[in-house]
Amino acid sequence: MLYDLTVVQFSKMLNNLNNILDKAEAFAAFKKVDMAVLLNSRLAADQFNLIRQIQIACDTAKVGVARLTGQLDTMPKHDDTEMTLEELRQRIASVIEYLNGFSEADFAHAATIHVSQPRWAGKYLTGYEFAIEHAIPNLYFHITTAYAILRHNGVEVGKKDYLGAMPYKVPVI
Amino acid sequence: MLYDLTVVQFSKMLNNLNNILDKAEAFAAFKKVDMAVLLNSRLAADQFNLIRQIQIACDTAKVGVARLTGQLDTMPKHDDTEMTLEELRQRIASVIEYLNGFSEADFAHAATIHVSQPRWAGKYLTGYEFAIEHAIPNLYFHITTAYAILRHNGVEVGKKDYLGAMPYKVPVI
Numbered sequence: 124m125l126y127d128l129t130v131v132q133f134s135k136m137l138n139n140l141n142n143i144l145d146k147a148e149a150f151a152a153f154k155k156v157d158m159a160v161l162l163n164s165r166l167a168a169d170q171f172n173l174i175r176q177i178q179i180a181c182d183t184a185k186v187g188v189a190r191l192t193g194q195l196d197t198m199p200k201h202d203d204t205e206m207t208l209e210e211l212r213q214r215i216a217s218v219i220e221y222l223n224g225f226s227e228a229d230f231a232h233a234a235t236i237h238v239s240q241p242r243w244a245g246k247y248l249t250g251y252e253f254a255i256e257h258a259i260p261n262l263y264f265h266i267t268t269a270y271a272i273l274r275h276n277g278v279e280v281g282k283k284d285y286l287g288a289m290p291y292k293v294p295v296i
Numbered sequence: 297m298l299y300d301l302t303v304v305q306f307s308k309m310l311n312n313l314n315n316i317l318d319k320a321e322a323f324a325a326f327k328k329v330d331m332a333v334l335l336n337s338r339l340a341a342d343q344f345n346l347i348r349q350i351q352i353a354c355d356t357a358k359v360g361v362a363r364l365t366g367q368l369d370t371m372p373k374h375d376d377t378e379m380t381l382e383e384l385r386q387r388i389a390s391v392i393e394y395l396n397g398f399s400e401a402d403f404a405h406a407a408t409i410h411v412s413q414p415r416w417a418g419k420y421l422t423g424y425e426f427a428i429e430h431a432i433p434n435l436y437f438h439i440t441t442a443y444a445i446l447r448h449n450g451v452e453v454g455k456k457d458y459l460g461a462m463p464y465k466v467p468v469i
Contacts, residue, residue, distance in 0.1 A: 128301075132429065132433075166447055237467070245467065246467075247465055247467060248465070249465075256462060257462065259436075260436055260458070263432075264440050267441060268440060271440070274339055275340055286429070286430065289430065290429070291416060291420070291421060
């Protein structure tokens, strides 16, 4: 289940973010504003801008899955140097490709693995706790904040763009 | 696991929202602005204001758990009439109390139950799909948007307020 919650759902959300950025690009073209204006927008002076929100969303997915599977050494490297929409798309694509390389089997010990970060000063969370209380809420936080920055600037995005398609089923009668 | 992801984690997030609202109240008092100004703020003219974001966050938690457990008839009723911080706090408390009434056993069939909504025109999702692709992303969306509205208005909230406390453990040496 942690596989579905992270690899599968994080990929879906990064694809949704791609679609949201497509709408932002169309909006910028229509309004004749430089896309860089949107990419450098933020909701508060001391908050990260859209570029950084996208970078952190990508890292939350990438590092989250790497930590849960104990495969930190397989992560693609990203230097946080993106300045254009095209560079951000490449980063998103790189993370989706990385996620796609994992299978459910890689998550055999994910729930019980000890997850730590340098700033946690030696303390740890179990993978189960880390996924549910840290990685998942963080991923949605940064995707929603990216969405909110664009929404605030007038880009016509809605909840469906954020959630993406649902696997609706028709009842068998 | 769906119990932890919804009942436990949604309660935690609603408590975090309470703490964020405490900071908003202190900010309003310090700035000598009416709390109603913050409660009626929004990030875009055609987006829901803070009151509505809080109401929807509450409903996402309440209805989500009711649907997953097949207990729609046990839900407390809320008429979306809240206008003050105190009324919103009561609503949040009412939902947390409702969530606390569930146990893991109530989720025995949650993964496979068919979940539908009037607007889905007869189609359904399995409880597993509904939780992972709908209820959970929605809950975080509305909590983050509430946070973003306050952040945009200058309230000093940070990621820790959103995530809440982590159950860090010290390694046994």
